[in-house]
Amino acid sequence: MAVYKRSYHGYAGGVTPEWSRFTIIPRYAYRDLFHSKIMTAFFVLCYVAPLVFLFLLYFAHNFARLAAMLGERSATFPIAINEHFFLAFLNIQGVLAFIITAFVGPGLISSDLANRALPLYLCRPFSRGEYVVGKMSVLLILLSLITWVPGLVLFGVQASLAGAQWLGANLWIAWALFAGAWIWILIVALLALALSAWIKWRIAAGALLLAVFFVAAGFGETVNAVLDVQWGKLINLMYLLVTVWRQLFRLHEASDISPASAWVMLLLICAGCLGLLYRKVRAIEVVK
Amino acid sequence: MNSVIELEGLAVDLGGRRILSDLRCTLSARTVGLLGPNGAGKSTLINALLGFHKPAAGTARIFGHDVRSGIRQIRNLTGYMPENDAFITRMSAVSYVQLMAELSGLPAKAALERAHEALFYVGLGEARYRQLGTYSLGMRQLAKLAQAIAHGPKLLILDEPTNGLDPPARQRMIRLIREMRDSGDLHIILCSHLLRDVEETCEEVLILKQGRIVHYANLEEERRANRKFIEMETVGANGTFTGDIETLGCACALAGNNRIKLVLSEGVEIRDLYRIAADRNVQIRRLNYRRDSLEDIFLKAMESELAGKGTVNGRV
Numbered sequence: 001m002a003v004y005k006r007s008y009h010g011y012a013g014g015v016t017p018e019w020s021r022f023t024i025i026p027r028y029a030y031r032d033l034f035h036s037k038i039m040t041a042f043f044v045l046c047y048v049a050p051l052v053f054l055f056l057l058y059f060a061h062n063f064a065r066l067a068a069m070l071g072e073r074s075a076t077f078p079i080a081i082n083e084h085f086f087l088a089f090l091n092i093q094g095v096l097a098f099i100i101t102a103f104v105g106p107g108l109i110s111s112d113l114a115n116r117a118l119p120l121y122l123c124r125p126f127s128r129g130e131y132v133v134g135k136m137s138v139l140l141i142l143l144s145l146i147t148w149v150p151g152l153v154l155f156g157v158q159a160s161l162a163g164a165q166w167l168g169a170n171l172w173i174a175w176a177l178f179a180g181a182w183i184w185i186l187i188v189a190l191l192a193l194a195l196s197a198w199i200k201w202r203i204a205a206g207a208l209l210l211a212v213f214f215v216a217a218g219f220g221e222t223v224n225a226v227l228d229v230q231w232g233k234l235i236n237l238m239y240l241l242v243t244v245w246r247q248l249f250r251l252h253e254a255s256d257i258s259p260a261s262a263w264v265m266l267l268l269i270c271a272g273c274l275g276l277l278y279r280k281v282r283a284i285e286v287v288k
Numbered sequence: 289m290n291s292v293i294e295l296e297g298l299a300v301d302l303g304g305r306r307i308l309s310d311l312r313c314t315l316s317a318r319t320v321g322l323l324g325p326n327g328a329g330k331s332t333l334i335n336a337l338l339g340f341h342k343p344a345a346g347t348a349r350i351f352g353h354d355v356r357s358g359i360r361q362i363r364n365l366t367g368y369m370p371e372n373d374a375f376i377t378r379m380s381a382v383s384y385v386q387l388m389a390e391l392s393g394l395p396a397k398a399a400l401e402r403a404h405e406a407l408f409y410v411g412l413g414e415a416r417y418r419q420l421g422t423y424s425l426g427m428r429q430l431a432k433l434a435q436a437i438a439h440g441p442k443l444l445i446l447d448e449p450t451n452g453l454d455p456p457a458r459q460r461m462i463r464l465i466r467e468m469r470d471s472g473d474l475h476i477i478l479c480s481h482l483l484r485d486v487e488e489t490c491e492e493v494l495i496l497k498q499g500r501i502v503h504y505a506n507l508e509e510e511r512r513a514n515r516k517f518i519e520m521e522t523v524g525a526n527g528t529f530t531g532d533i534e535t536l537g538c539a540c541a542l543a544g545n546n547r548i549k550l551v552l553s554e555g556v557e558i559r560d561l562y563r564i565a566a567d568r569n570v571q572i573r574r575l576n577y578r579r580d581s582l583e584d585i586f587l588k589a590m591e592s593e594l595a596g597k598g599t600v601n602g603r604v
Contacts, residue, residue, distance in 0.1 A: 008409060010473040011402060011440025015393035018360075024390045032378055116374040120435065123338050123368035124391045125360045283340040286302050 025134030046096045050150035061161040083249045097143045105192025106205035108135045114200045122283040139189040148181035176248040194273035197280035230256040291316045292475045297346030307332045308499045321486030322479040324496035330479045367441030369432045371448040375420045382416040392439035406434040426457040445477045465489045487582040495589040503589035520548045521574035532564045
């Protein structure tokens, strides 16, 4: 079909299924994101830790043979492959996921709002919900690729090396890894999107995201110290996450707040973010 | 003719204030102009038609689809060019139009083809790989038009399309609108406060004031009607002259000072009047069509006592 046409004519071809249209947004977003060499390099770097953990798994299962080759028959591998091992992996990848979110998230909605592009999206058969899901899936897919996906690959490798008995006894770790990663991804993605929608300036939205995590944590500690209480931890997002992760990974370590209160706070934060998105993501902003 | 837009007592509230009140009309022309002073509710009406504002009362239908229940179908059939600068950063024009076409449901390959076609059509073919941020205001207007037509809508809504354009760019935009109108593939709603733009492109106009319809006019009919009314200034005209004109079937009246007003009947041409005048030795010193321009219509509508009462509506 000729590209060079200078007369208007309608379109009579087929259309894509409506449910699939939200995937258009991440496709275009990745095209833009991976134009940045820094972003591409950082994304590749995010796979260094999974590779290191993969080597650790290999060494853990072949350490005796390697030691025998070196004449150390009594040596044992110093790292146990258990829930602590996978939680450590999740901690490292969680930090990397946060850095990617801080880089990608703040510009996702703010640039559309600043350039008044929302009417262009929403005048099409494309709802506000689909828009938010589309924007969110930019982060969900990206963060999944560096958290639970390599995590489950590691778990699969470990299961294949350790055998069915280990798999049967430790299947819950896979679930904890999957659920823990998703909770983290959802929280940071929702926060990033909500702040991006609230503050139309990308840099300010990024700064606020960092503030929510770090300044709020500092403020919470100050509250604890001044008032001699523990509930200041409830505004420390990292602490909330760690508390929930510990519960998921069945680590019964002492915590300043109960897992239940951590869950409630996380749910409240999610609800707040969704409320903010509902208010801000509109084709037309009505000034009262 | 099938109706394009039907308004049935449509009312819209924004910020606790009624912006549109009891709009009732049926529009079916290929191009409909929405006119009104600033704050009349033109853009609000467009936003309500696109489902951006929920009706507080009544409803509107586009191609038979109700804005309350069938907004997705309406958006499938509609292309929208917003009034304000609206674009997506760090994107070339072709990616931008392709993205918009894909969001309208076109598969990626077809969307890319249509994006190229639309950009060539609006005259941005050579600049289609440039970043939108580097475009001039006129080019951005054209890019907005391209995204609105890329998916081949049945109804194109243009909100102030000539805003900020220099005269050549404005002429180009008007020409494009006319071409699209004449293609017969789509209907156009043109919202503007520039009467000339509307007069040059539209067949029907809907004039809004303070959120109400104050006048509806079919410009084609008005133009046809205007061509029939004639005022003449003569020297030596008398009853015989007017009698001869009346024998042609024209209604005719002497208005004093040798001025004659007449309504041409079907098949009667101006040259017939000159022929009679020559036969009767009457000099025609001046001959004018009564010309109600859109400006006259608009001003009358603005001055109308009915303004604000919502009783003058379109074809109901």
